[in-house]
Amino acid sequence: MTVDTSSAGDAGVRAEAGELALAAAVAAGEAVLSRRFGSSITLVQPEHLEGSGPATVVRARVVSSSFALPRTLVVKHYPDPAVPGRADPFAQEAVSYQLFTALAPDERMCPELLAHDGRDRVLVIEDLGRAPTLQDKLTARDSRAAERALLSWARSLGRLHAGTAGREADFHALLRRLGGPGRIEDPDLAAETTEVPRMLSGLLGVTVSDPVRERVATAVAQARSAAFGAFSPVELSPDNNLVTGSGVRFLDFERGRVRTALIDAAYLRLPFAFWPDALALPAGMSEAMIAAWRAEVVSVWPSFADDAELADQLTVSELLLVWRITRRVLPTLDLTRHATPLSREAALVTWWRELAKHAGYARHTDVAEHAARVAAALGARLGPHADLAFYPAFR
Incomplete structure (x- = not known):
């Protein structure tokens, strides 16, 4: 043998x-x-x-x-x-x-x-010690502790943005000293405007109208803009955040860069969306997180004190975030079987539904109608249970 x-x-x-x-x-x-x-x-x-x-x-x-x-x-x-x-x-x-x-x-x-x-x-x-991560809080069974951790995360993100606003020149000067590039650009942004419409048409039968394409182009321009520039960890996933007695602390800056803070702020509406294990939050949680973030940054960017202005800016960034998630995730999904509440299929349906809702609130009617069509097309293929489950802390 x-x-x-x-x-x-x-x-x-x-x-x-x-x-x-x-x-x-x-x-x-x-x-x-x-x-x-x-x-x-x-x-x-x-x-x-x-x-x-x-x-x-x-x-x-x-x-x-x-x-x-x-x-x-x-x-x-x-x-x-x-x-x-x-x-x-x-x-x-x-x-x-x-x-x-x-x-x-x-x-x-x-x-x-x-x-x-x-x-x-x-x-x-x-060494910050053996403090729990934000992921630990979301997967435990204490909803109050998870809520406090999420609000602390949003406040810490706002303080991070406020403390580093306008520091792009400093960041790139330090980067050049270590042999890095003069600027860090996102090479995928240009592809966002061309690849997703083909995917939506070919896989879901949904056509992207010219007004929506223009909205996406505006979102890409916003992402490239120096307006509201601040440091971003980029890897915004709950396992990269420690919940300490002094608040949430960020770890892992291997992709850290200076970019518009509105990209990070969009994650307050669709928390940790690029994280493979992302789930849903209860009603009102994202709004509370946005309020906590805004309280930290409004002294640096006073225009965010205006509810309509902030909603408009966040909706533009949320559109790009959902667009990019779709580009990455849609080709990998199985659209021939019903989705489970813990699947990436359910997550994608939920993100498009959330975009439709928020775009409606911000009176981006063209985006709201398009997002609703995409969500309906996904739901028709993935079945009646394609609603993303809550994190265990909120079940």
């Missing part, structure tokens, strides 16, 4: 590679700390922290030293070199933390950067 040991062998190789990556991250962290403080610093008891990006992330304890370092810290090591001509996640994250470290502690909304080095491609940041 032949025994298949390939799985065990592959697991052993992965484990060994993981140990080597962990050791490399610790060594890089010790090196940059030693250079930063001018004396040898040793890190012990390394703990690998899961992450979805290219970095090896490690929590480690600092051996007693004469420096005012915390007892534990987090090392993020990017072992792969930058690819010329492409965005560099190490540079974007390092510059993001540098931008925040220059702010007052109550304006940072993220861990403090303790040291970084472009040669070793490593960052050492403050």
